[in-house]
Amino acid sequence: MSDAHAHSIAFVRETELPPAPPPTAETGAVKWVRENLFSSIFNTIMTILGLLIVLYLLSGLIPWIVNGTWEGASIRDCRETLQGSGGGCFAVLAERWPQLLFGFQYPDYLRWRPSLAFALLFLAVPPVLFFKLPRWMLVITALYPFVAYWLIWGGTAITPIFALIGVIAGYFAFTRVERQGFVLGLLAGVIVAAIMWWIGGYIAAEEPGWLRIEAVPSREMGGFMLNMILGIVCVSLSIPIGIVLALGRQSRLPVVKGFCVVFIEFVRGVPLITLLFVANVVLAYFLPPGTNFDLIVRVIIMITMFSSAYIAEVIRGGLAALPKGQYEAGDSLGLDYAQSMRLIVLPQALKISIPGIVNVAVGLFKDTTLVSVISMFDLVGMIRGPILSSTAWTGVYWELWAAACVLFFVVCYGISQYSQWLERQLRTDHR
Amino acid sequence: MAALDTNPPGMIVSDEVAIDINNMNKWYGSFHVLRDIDLTVQRGERIVICGPSGSGKSTLIRCINALEEHQQGSIVVDGTPLSSDLKDIDKIRSEVGMCFQHFNLFPHLTIMENCTLAPIWVRKIPKKEAEETAMHFLEKVKIPEQADKYPGQLSGGQQQRVAIARSLCMRPRIMLFDEPTSALDPEMIKEVLDTMIQLAEEGMTMLCVTHEMGFARQVANRVIFMDAGQIVEQNAPEPFFTNPQNERTKLFLSQILGH
Numbered sequence: 001m002s003d004a005h006a007h008s009i010a011f012v013r014e015t016e017l018p019p020a021p022p023p024t025a026e027t028g029a030v031k032w033v034r035e036n037l038f039s040s041i042f043n044t045i046m047t048i049l050g051l052l053i054v055l056y057l058l059s060g061l062i063p064w065i066v067n068g069t070w071e072g073a074s075i076r077d078c079r080e081t082l083q084g085s086g087g088g089c090f091a092v093l094a095e096r097w098p099q100l101l102f103g104f105q106y107p108d109y110l111r112w113r114p115s116l117a118f119a120l121l122f123l124a125v126p127p128v129l130f131f132k133l134p135r136w137m138l139v140i141t142a143l144y145p146f147v148a149y150w151l152i153w154g155g156t157a158i159t160p161i162f163a164l165i166g167v168i169a170g171y172f173a174f175t176r177v178e179r180q181g182f183v184l185g186l187l188a189g190v191i192v193a194a195i196m197w198w199i200g201g202y203i204a205a206e207e208p209g210w211l212r213i214e215a216v217p218s219r220e221m222g223g224f225m226l227n228m229i230l231g232i233v234c235v236s237l238s239i240p241i242g243i244v245l246a247l248g249r250q251s252r253l254p255v256v257k258g259f260c261v262v263f264i265e266f267v268r269g270v271p272l273i274t275l276l277f278v279a280n281v282v283l284a285y286f287l288p289p290g291t292n293f294d295l296i297v298r299v300i301i302m303i304t305m306f307s308s309a310y311i312a313e314v315i316r317g318g319l320a321a322l323p324k325g326q327y328e329a330g331d332s333l334g335l336d337y338a339q340s341m342r343l344i345v346l347p348q349a350l351k352i353s354i355p356g357i358v359n360v361a362v363g364l365f366k367d368t369t370l371v372s373v374i375s376m377f378d379l380v381g382m383i384r385g386p387i388l389s390s391t392a393w394t395g396v397y398w399e400l401w402a403a404a405c406v407l408f409f410v411v412c413y414g415i416s417q418y419s420q421w422l423e424r425q426l427r428t429d430h431r
Numbered sequence: 432m433a434a435l436d437t438n439p440p441g442m443i444v445s446d447e448v449a450i451d452i453n454n455m456n457k458w459y460g461s462f463h464v465l466r467d468i469d470l471t472v473q474r475g476e477r478i479v480i481c482g483p484s485g486s487g488k489s490t491l492i493r494c495i496n497a498l499e500e501h502q503q504g505s506i507v508v509d510g511t512p513l514s515s516d517l518k519d520i521d522k523i524r525s526e527v528g529m530c531f532q533h534f535n536l537f538p539h540l541t542i543m544e545n546c547t548l549a550p551i552w553v554r555k556i557p558k559k560e561a562e563e564t565a566m567h568f569l570e571k572v573k574i575p576e577q578a579d580k581y582p583g584q585l586s587g588g589q590q591q592r593v594a595i596a597r598s599l600c601m602r603p604r605i606m607l608f609d610e611p612t613s614a615l616d617p618e619m620i621k622e623v624l625d626t627m628i629q630l631a632e633e634g635m636t637m638l639c640v641t642h643e644m645g646f647a648r649q650v651a652n653r654v655i656f657m658d659a660g661q662i663v664e665q666n667a668p669e670p671f672f673t674n675p676q677n678e679r680t681k682l683f684l685s686q687i688l689g690h
Contacts, residue, residue: 328498329535333549333601334525336517343548347539428539428581 063087068399070094074392092396093403096387100403103222103377104386110154110214114225117148121232124148129418150213152221152229157211162200166193182338218296222377224407229296230378231365231411234303238364239357241304242311243350247341249316260312267309273370275302280374299371307364314356318349351426358419362412379404447474448507449605449636450495455504457487457494464490465501466660474604477637479647479668482657483683488640491657492607495638496527509604525553528598532610534590536582542569542593543578546600554601561600568596572626588619592626599630606630608639642687648672656680 037047067087071094072078078089093100102111124144127137146160170193178185221229248260267275279298287293322345330340350357372381383400387393393400450472457465464487472478480488493499495506497513497520506513508523537545546565550556556564569575572592574585582590591611598606608627612620624646631637631650641647647654648668655665656677664671664680672688675681 323533323535325531325533325535326537329531329537331498332496332524332527332529332531333597334521334553335549336521339552343552344537348537351539426539428583 064398075394075396078396088399088402089396090399092387092393092399096393099223099382099387100379100400101223102225103220103382105220105222105377106216106225107214107220110216113151113154113213117151118225118228120144120147120151129422152225153216153218154213155215156204156208157213158200158204158207162196162203166196166200169193169196218294221296223382224379226296226371226376226378227365227368227408228411230300230303230368230371233300234307234364234368235361237300237304238308238311238360241308242315242357243346245308245312246315246319249312250319263305264309264312267305268313272303272306272367273373275306276370276374278302295376299374299376303364303368307360310360310363311357314353314360315349317356318351318353319345321352322348351423354419354423354426358415362415365412365415366408379407448472449474449476449509450638451505451507452495453505453507455494455501455506457490457499457501457503464660465494468504468662470655470662472605472636472638474636475634476653477631477635477651478639478653478655479651480638480640480655480657481642481644481647481683482663486657487660488657489609492529492609492638492640495605495607496524496529498529521553525549525601526603527605527607528601528603529607530591530594530598530609530611532614534582534587534594534614536590536594536597538582541579541581542574542585545582545593546597549597550600565596565600568599569593571599571629572596573622586619587615588622591615591619591623595623595626595630605636605638608637608641610640610642612641612643644672644688656683658683 038044063086065088067082067085068090069078069081069087070090072081072089072091073095075089075092078091082089098108098111102114106114121144124141127133127135127141143164146164149163150157150160170189173192174185174189176185177188245260245264248256249264251257251260276299279302280295283293283298326344326348327340330344335343369378369380371378372384375381377385383404387400388396448471450470452468452470455465455468456463468491470491480491482488490499494501495508495513500515501513509526511519511523511526513519513523536542537548540548543562543565546569547558547561550561550564551558554561566575566578569578572595574589574592574596577585577589577593582593585593595606595611611627612623615623620643624643627637627639627646628650637650639646639651651668653665654668654671656663656671656675656679658679664675664677666676671680672684675684
């Protein structure tokens with residue numbers, strides 16, 4: 001130690017320093033603007049340039065919306081009303097909105113049914129999304145798929161009721177046999193459920209009139225409704241399947257692991273559109289002649305396969321990110337594989353995977369528009385086909401595609417906002 | 432070499448054998464990590480295992496609850512031989528508590544949930560009863576007021592004490608400690624050691640991998656020194672520290688006690 005510091009070596013603090021508030025520089029909007037928008041010459045130029053671009057876009061967009069017309073029966077009516085004022089021809093939306101939402105074949109007097117199913121969605125989904133809601137509300141969620149199916153497709157209520165009974169019976173069989181082993185329980189559940197469904201199918205064929213509402217075949221589904229059906233069904237199926245695939249890929253059993261790896265790598269290596277063509281055309285060759293395998297079901301299978309492979313990889317990333325100590329702690333407490341996965345590993349791995357899963361879900365929802373290339377009339381299919389090729393509305397591109405964008409944006413932005421909220425809710429590390 | 436298998440007279444706490452390891456060998460690939468381990472632990476014994484890093488001491492205690500597999504020899508815990516049968520392994524694991532260097536608490540669960548998880552799911556104890564037990568042990572490790580917090584909100588010493596309480600909630604008959612204080616700040620080591628001393632005084636069978644020689648002197652019946660995967664020397668703490676026999680032990684002790 002040098003002599004210069006000798007006097008400071010022996011030091012004993014006798015007074016406690018009170019905590020002081022941070023220095024208060026100028027605060028408020030002015031400071032923010034100066035620091036963020038005009039801090040340097042380059043920054044100032046960029047700010048002004050940005051403002052000009054925004055102004056330019058708005059100067060085109062606002063008159064298009066404000067001057068637009070919502071009345072008229074064809075693009076010629078629009079042209080007469082607008083007289084070159086630059087407004088949009090929104091009359092097409094006013095006239096064709098039922099087709100955009102429900103397709104052009106769904107009977108108009110039955111549109112209340114899918115609308116009701118959509119409204120019920122807002123009862124059925126929140127219990128899953130917001131875990132602070134009372135748990136009994138999950139019953140609504142569990143019943144929803146069967147009610148929604150009945151409302152949208154119609155027909156005898158026996159089909160969805162027995163589907164539900166099958167699921168319940170399968171679940172009970174599973175919990176009974178689970179003690180003998182998880183896989184055995186799963187097998188028992190599936191067998192019991194399959195028996196119930198078979199009985200249900202038999203009774204439905206015998207008694208087609210029981211609690212019957214008018215049936216609407218799958219080929220008459222269309223519009224945004226079809227996108228919503230595909231999106232919701234495929235997302236809710238592909239998350240559990242993706243979890244199973246991700247766990248299977250880590251399995252010690254070579255057969256399970258091999259199957260999962262081959263499945264994931266194959267599906268990820270193939271474009272979705274080819275899978276859809278397979279669903280539409282090729283699958284028919286493999287099925288026994290005369291079988292009528294619903295096109296929507298085929299498409300759902302393909303999209304679900306596709307997105308579950310992606311979700312599996314996202315979840316695998318989450319599993320890999322967990323410290324090995326978490327697995328060891330679970331093991332050392334005597335938890336078995338299923339318990340330690342369900343209680344310790346998956347809650348943490350899924351939390352890490354939320355952004356990735358949401359990314360896949362949003363992508364999947366938008367990819368449902370690809371069904372338009374296999375001549376299904378979803379929102380995009382409706383616009384490209386029946387609406388734009390009608391003589392009345394040929395050439396009304398901007399308004400229709402803008403409407404499609406708005407519909408998709410609302411849903412996707414909602415999903416993304418939810419996921420950010422969820423991430424904040426699940427943050428327990430406090431670091 | 433054949434390890435000393437006999438306890439010095441007067442050290443035996445009970446005639447009952449808690450852990451019996453016979454001629455156990457383990458390899459990582461072609462690397463021979465544990466060589467001819469023979470170790471008998473009586474019920475109520477407190478054993479401290481020390482040795483240089485890489486000597487296999489953590490691996491040894493991790494073999495006892497099957498976190499690591501051994502390839503040769505036998506391990507019998509509480510009369511249950513460790514085999515590849517998952518039922519036996521789960522049974523042993525629920526009887527043997529373990530504390531890790533990095534605590535390994537479950538960060539997504541509160542302290543209370545950390546402590547009640549295994550009793551509820553493995554022991555099938557009703558939730559209310561499990562919570563009472565958890566509270567009892569949290570009081571014992573002196574942090575009942577943290578029960579509703581998450582592990583991330585606690586200090587390292589508090590987290591390690593929760594980890595001890597979490598193991599105790601399973602009412603284990605044997606506790607394994609894998610360097611429980613090496614990840615802690617000096618100020619927090621004492622609070623964890625105090626908890627462990629308290630546990631030892633109550634007669635818990637304990638195996639501790641640790642470098643806390645003060646703890647070894649105060650609590651252990653037996654100190655085991657390992658090097659290169661073998662038990663090199665074992666003795667009661669007093670003769671072990673004052674009169675080590677093996678050259679390797681002397682070198683190790685002079686290095687850790689020499690400053």
